[in-house]
Amino acid sequence: MSLPAIPRQRAILDRRKLVAAIDDIVAEKGAADGRQAIVEQLRTALDAGRAELERRLVEKPGSGHESAHGYAFLIDQLIRIVHDHVIEHVYPVANRSKGERLALIAVGGYGRGEMSPHSDVDIAFVTPDKPTSWCEQVIEAILYYLWDLSLTVGHSSRSLNEVTRMAREDITIRTALLEGRFLWGDQEVYEAASRRFWAEVVPGTESRFVSEKLAERDARHRRMGDSRYVVEPNVKDGKGGLRDLQTLYWIGKYTHRVKSARELVDKGLFTQEEYRSFRRAEGFLLAVRAHLHTLAKRGEDRLTFDLQREVAARMNYADRPGKSAVERFMQFYFLQVKHVGHLTGVFLSHIEEETQERSRISEFFSALKPAKSVEGYPVQADKIAAPSDDWFQQDPIRLLEIFAIAEREGLEVHPATIRIARRDSGLIDAKVRKDPRANELFLDLLSGRRDPETVLRWLNEAGVFGRFVPDFGKVNAQMQFDMYHHYTVDEHTIRAIGLLSEIERGNLAEDHPLASEMLPLIQNRRALYVSVLLHDIAKGRGGDHSVLGAEVARKVCPRLGLDEAETELVAWLVRYHLLMSATAFKRDLSDPKTITDFIAEVQNLERLRLLTVLTIVDIRAVGPGVWNSWKRQLIGDLYENSVERLRLGHKAHGREKRVAAKKEVVAEMLGEQGNLVQSLDDRFNDAYWIAEPEDVIAINLPHYEAARQAGHALSIHAQFYEALGATLVTVIGEDHPGLFFRIAGAIHLAGGNIIDARIHTNRVGKAVDNFLVLDPLGKPFSEDQQLARLKKSIEDALANKIDMVPRLAKRPLKQTRAEAFHVAPQVLFDNDASNRYTVIEVNATDRPALLNRLTRAMFEASLIINSAHITQYGERAVDTFYVTDLLGGKIVAQERLDKVKRALLDAIAAGEPENAEAA
Template identity: 75%
Template structure:
């Protein structure tokens, strides 16, 4: 590693001046007594060097290589000065013995000369034999100086024999020494270490090293989310990050003996263009890492939401129509991560290919065997290989057809051919896009029955996908700056297509029984695949992406060769792809008006089936933990109600049919207690029977009967409710205004979140309120002590033992990741969504106790809440309430609605932390 390309080195650190100042301190105070003065001199030099490099980073915010080399250079000079002071002033030896020799070797990232501002300093101290007392004194003294400077030092002291023995048995040690660089001290020992490492450790272990390194990489990817498109990526260890590039270099150096990444070109593992891409991606990622360390003032490698905006600002990104600065920065980040993935694939495939060719040359029979052909392509090593370098230039349509062929036949593409594809992808122009052959091939791939997800991802990484479908290219690497969407738009879309394919093959029947049942009966199978492809195609354009996406569909579908009827259906699905989830999660499915309004737009069974599956794969592909049994249940209910409605019968007829079926189901569930149905029926009104699922009614009735028998004024029951992946809390007692608000506050104090609520008052004035709750991670409470704590909290709150409002206000709340964002609060009133209730939809930043504040505001505004439906989209909470006034009427008066809106906005503002950054 040479720092010759580092400009104005003396502005970073003037080593001569520092040495002179230390010599002056030693002369004035003595070697031992001057330690404090010398430490001060060293710290001042370190701080000044870091400040200089920080200024250079601001001046050249993408200069990753220069800044990381600068930090390594700075630490080099500090350590060299410390070493010379320790060996020359503190522990001088006139005539050292053969054992009193020491070499300092920089290892790891420091050895590569790549150090972010707060990177660890990794040093190997090497001795010819067992360390002598002098060696131990010198090492200890050097380390104490470095620790006093606040550096995080990783260190080892080994003899040459120990180094060889330990490197043979430990992959981490072997990798560290692989990147070893002479730092200071005895050069001869360092030369011996290099000679013995390459002569005694490496030979014969190359295959094992590659296998272990790739296994280590795969485990790291799995730990980090196994996608290079997670929206809070780890710049160092995440998929597509710096460690992936370093792994390539390690393997290249270990197997091919290269001394720099540039030499990988000479070995045929990279082309010159690919190496340039390597350097660009590496430089960008190093720069991002330096900005992260500078902002966090520590070794921070995770590009979290709160840091993304600041890094984007420092790297001089600005807002554009439809895209914020941070979204533009992150899109470029993901494009670099994609380049890293491309390079990794090419490198490893080429390495495997070279190994396979060597084996073939060793086998005499293979030498004369003609490779098999598939539609003009050679099969080399079982992979599709173009017959010549000009294959795609002669007919650019082949750039699409090869991927369709790969999917249909279940074959991989040869790495050399993949390189040619990436090189020739720019040949795709308007003529290719209009080609019937090309579009037919693309549609075959998209709707393939083997593994369209994997092959579409290859197509995307080769640069063909975005050029053949330019609208898709525009969302490549595009993220949404929020906590709900876990992946970039292109990755989310490809994952959704993969999920659709898996469901169709029957691989996810347990998770998605409804979709698995629906798919075989679809009339227009390929419509659904195209709709999944296009549902988010217009994100980032400014405006409603559903409306804009439908316009894109109307242009693209005819190009793909779809009929006018198919085109209209795709456009409709894209336009309304959020309609079903919004209805299921934010509306009362037991209200007949909800189903009637939903089916006004979804006016036939094919549309309903298509939209249901599209909704399921869209939600599931958002990210881990987003899909759950609660959402599955609600979507299934909406599908079943809508299907029933579309198959015929008026509202009243359907209600009567549904009520009769539910009563029969409850009777079966009650078994020996079925008599309760007749005994208690008169106490519960029609709304209760319509709104509650049969299994919850079968739970409520025995509890209600027992409370009557024991003459309890308050009965609380908590139980794990697996049907919706939540915990069911039932509160029965005397009804009074504000009860919902107090229960919500008590549940919040117990550390739970309400996801759904049904509020009922029996004909004799008793409250029967059912709440579905989860923990802050979206999981149910199921342990006995957890259920008991929930029950006790509600009992104490309703008995007046705790004053909820001040208790919630005083409760220390951990800083939420949602505080990085600010959702513009909004209150919407809808008097058309229900025949009996005014529907209030409140959108706000998700905060603990938000529901308690909202329900308290409605209580103080003299509103009665009939049901509540609570939905979170990352940092955004959308809470929907079905309410009436105290007389049971809807609220139409504009002045009254304005006062309710003001009260709800005030309640939201009261819970907002100060200093939230607006977006």
């Protein structure tokens, strides 16, 4: 194997010129004394070659193959020059013996001729027999030169016998040698190694090699998140990345002895078009990797948020209405890895059929069994297939029928049939999209009762999904450039449908008890599945995707066969699919107006149930760790409060009963201390009882009584609150202005983030403040030492033992991924959301001690905070405060509102890094 022709080679490295310069140094100083000067000549040539290749990449930013081969050529030339210098000038031998022979073999990616700017240089030094002293000296001298050039060299030194023996034992060595390319030295030794590899190592091990490579691939995918649609993908090792393409080539080469990927077409493993897709994906990924290495100035293969924007710019992507340059670049990236997934399925199905070994007896018995078929489709080994190559051409509706049958019967669609479906997906036109039978089949699949997620993913891989629902095709492989969403829009949607199906089948009753209980009660099942499909359908269109999505729903639903009432229901669900989470996470659920406003929009119990389930699967499908106990509690509280209001109607009657019921439950939970409910009744008003969960009240009351009995002016408690997966911090003491911002600062200094705060002043002027706290990784503090640190920090802050502002300034969190983003700060006032309070909502980039700065600004603006609700959406912090002025009234004067807004914006700006730029 040799490298493809490299254009303008001498501009990368002029070998004759460099060799002449080295010869001159040797002639003047000798090999030993001139060594440093020779290294400088080599380093200058290496730097100049890299600069030339980088310039070419800037000129042609998508030329991945050319760049990869160019870097391999540069390293080839340097190693050849070093080799010749060492054997001619450093260790010259007039008449070398048979043992004094050495072959340099490029192996691994270097052997394949695919090198990125900072790839490792993998070389095998091979000798006919055990290396002689001369061979060892030469190898060592070559390596020292390469190390002096700061190259990362992976190397081995073995005899022909050792190479053969170790390749039999170790799949890593076997894979490296599989791509071995003669680099320099003794070509006869290389050819002997190659002959022995193919004659003594490969025969009889093909099936084992395939299975080991696939197991290796699966393990790698699991390490990388097991999805090709994660938003910070690994270009090399991620699912659908370069390593997957290389795995196909390795398997093809090992089992079919091909010398290039092009030959896979001749072997029938790829069609010509699939091979072009292979090359296109490989070229694009190699280009992306080259840009990554160049920007990072090291071997960086992870396409992180901060690098995505820069790579997109280098590859000449531009903003478009509704879609930024980086989102367009990443959408193209995910389309390429999707093609890699399709190629993998097609390729492996061929290999599986070819390597399947069946005994004569099993063949005899299988011949006796009649072939199973379902509705005219042959089924073998639980795989359903198209009966003929032109099956879909005869009737394009069959492109939907086969997937619908597969879901209904619990079958896998044969990869070869997915290949045909992908080829014929263009047959789906307006006529097919309008066909009632086609729409019925699609709706059956979407709302299937076995495993719609998996089959919809096959439908998407085949290109049929986006053709049949063109609006879905527009969000195919579309990412959102933020830290909140872990997957592309299409992957998120398919995962949400899968979660809905799993909950309905009773598989997630422990994780989602509320949704599991209400799903059997829902009357509009089809509308629910369609609303999950369409909830994000309008993302990337340059407007409110909820409003635009409702318009899409009104067009798509009648086509799918939904009646007018179902269509309006789906449109409403899509329009308001964020209403429940926004209300639960950003509003005070103990405020009666919150529930009144929510119910005014929801209107009835059926819509409430549908919206609750849609909200749960939407949040859960965002990514791992996004759904947690705290969110489950808030959604559950909003649901229960809303059900109660819908059933009881008048709020006062319901409120009275709720408080009485809570008191009974708390008294029971307290056991022997149950009398505290009655004895402290004159201290706590109804607002406290409505706001706090029963188990928190059962924690607060004994603490309050103990502090009262002991005469403590300040009492602080911190404990792991298992029900919500967070740490509950309670501060009981004399209420005074600025209490909140001091506590918030102290919790931050102790390494905590507040996710919710309920501020109460009881009837005798005591503050009873409850905070839910997590660490910066979203985990609760549960160790005694951590809890003690939290308490001590708050004690010191409230006793003015620490100077808060300079301490906070000295303790910024380490650099985080959020530094790649900037959320335009926004301050919103709402005097209609509550009857008693002005609601202030602050949107900003999540930064260290943001809450402390905001609450301090409100204190300095003479505002009293009643409750705070802190929500993070990746890099975006959304903090909501229920406030009054010092006299307990709302903030209504425009001049006062403007002053508060300015103070809050200044507080946000104080925490921004100096180089923050608007996204």
